[in-house]
Amino acid sequence: MKNWIAAGLGLAFSIGAATPSFAHGDEKHFSAGAPGDPKKPARTVEIVMHEGDGAMSFTPDRVEARRGEQVRFILRNEGALAHEFMLATVRENDEHAKVMERFPDMEHDDPNGKRLDPGKSAEILWKFTKRGTFEFACLIPGHRQAGMHGTVVVK
Ligand SMILES: [Cu+2]
Secondary structure (H helix, E strand, C coil), X not given: CHHHHHHHHHHHHHHCCCCCCCCCCXXXXXXXXXXXXXXXXXXXXXXXXXXXXXXXXXXXXXXXECCCCEEEEEEEECCCCCEEEEEECHHHHHHHHHHHHHCCCCCXXXXXXXXXXXXXXXXXXXXXXXXXXXXXXXXXXXXXXXXXXXXEEEC
């Protein structure tokens, strides 16, 4: 399954020559920093995924971090649908969303992204190594458009 996904991504990205390629699990290409080190301290930030009244969202939808800080994101899906959390730049999430439209059942279990069934929780330990504004979003087709995105500002 993983190989099939990787092949799908490779194919999709080889078509758009101007777009930077990325690969799941390849540390060099994480746009929002790097996977965290479990031996080092981390601040915990809980993010709840939910939907209702025709909208989908993350609460909170804005997180601030300092450059070099580690954050342990505790993700909880309190909605009735599956959701995901993908931490990247807006641009990378844009590219990834296009791939997801072709492969909507892509399962994510990556250092920077998880897919959660309703009622499930998961953790992402992340080190913000770069200043800038990053995005966490649910890239299941339609969800980001329905409001399922948030911002991380790293100072
Ligand atoms: Cu979602």
